[in-house]
Amino acid sequence: NAGVTQTPKFRILKIGQSMTLQCTQDMNHNYMYWYRQDPGMGLKLIYYSVGAGITDKGEVPNGYNVSRSTTEDFPLRLELAAPSQTSVYFCASNGGQANNSPLHFGNGTRLTVT
Amino acid sequence: QKEVEQNSGPLSVPEGAIASLNCTYSDRGSQSFFWYRQYSGKSPELIMSIYSNGDKEDGRFTAQLNKASQYVSLLIRDSQPSDSATYLCAVNIGRGGADGLTFGKGTHLIIQP
Numbered sequence: 001n002a003g004v005t006q007t008p009k010f011r012i013l014k015i016g017q018s019m020t021l022q023c024t025q026d027m028n029h030n031y032m033y034w035y036r037q038d039p040g041m042g043l044k045l046i047y048y049s050v051g052a053g054i055t056d057k058g059e060v061p062n063g064y065n066v067s068r069s070t071t072e073d074f075p076l077r078l079e080l081a082a083p084s085q086t087s088v089y090f091c092a093s094n095g096g097q098a099n100n101s102p103l104h105f106g107n108g109t110r111l112t113v114t
Numbered sequence: 115q116k117e118v119e120q121n122s123g124p125l126s127v128p129e130g131a132i133a134s135l136n137c138t139y140s141d142r143g144s145q146s147f148f149w150y151r152q153y154s155g156k157s158p159e160l161i162m163s164i165y166s167n168g169d170k171e172d173g174r175f176t177a178q179l180n181k182a183s184q185y186v187s188l189l190i191r192d193s194q195p196s197d198s199a200t201y202l203c204a205v206n207i208g209r210g211g212a213d214g215l216t217f218g219k220g221t222h223l224i225i226q227p
């Protein structure tokens with residue numbers, strides 16, 4: 001029962017470095033999401049995907065890119081890390097009818113950019 | 115701007131009492147409503163989902179929805195110290211529903227032993 005798996009759990013980046021946050025799910029869900037959560041704030045949607053090959057911007061997409069080559073995987077790419085991207089990143093997925101299905105979350109990636 | 119509003123707290127409740135958490139949302143077209151619990155340093159976990167007006171009970175938890183007032187609440191009966199966490203209200207606000215949930219900032223609940 002792996003569910004949604006995120007790697008790494010923690011990462012420290014220097015300004016200007018790049019990295020990819022990995023997310024994979026084994027529930028055959030079509031819909032996948034990336035959220036970020038800053039201290040004392042709710043989750044903000046970065047990007048989402050409704051199926052392999054289809055992605056779209058959420059509320060806060062600047063500075064990020066995504067791809068969805070398979071149903072299982074939805075990596076998030078940071079090209080030029082900035083201190084404003086210090087946050088906790090959660091990947092989530094849901095299946096069935098997206099508008100009434102709850103999200104299943106991964107355990108998160110805590111990213112610090114210094 | 116479509117929003118979900120919650121009182122950030124902290125909300126302090128004695129052990130054994132009823133904790134009442136409230137949430138309002140701006141989009142009248144919203145169809146799906148969820149409560150998530152999030153412990154410090156952990157990911158959100160689903161507590162309740164509700165889709166139609168009225169009450170929905172699951173163990174010690176009751177979700178209440180009033181679409182006319184754009185209001186959803188979560189009641190926790192017989193509160194336990196293990197209920198101390200941040201509770202996130204989430205609402206499906208979007209065109210076709212596939213663009214995720216909009217979350218409130220969360221209410222920090224403290225159950226006092």
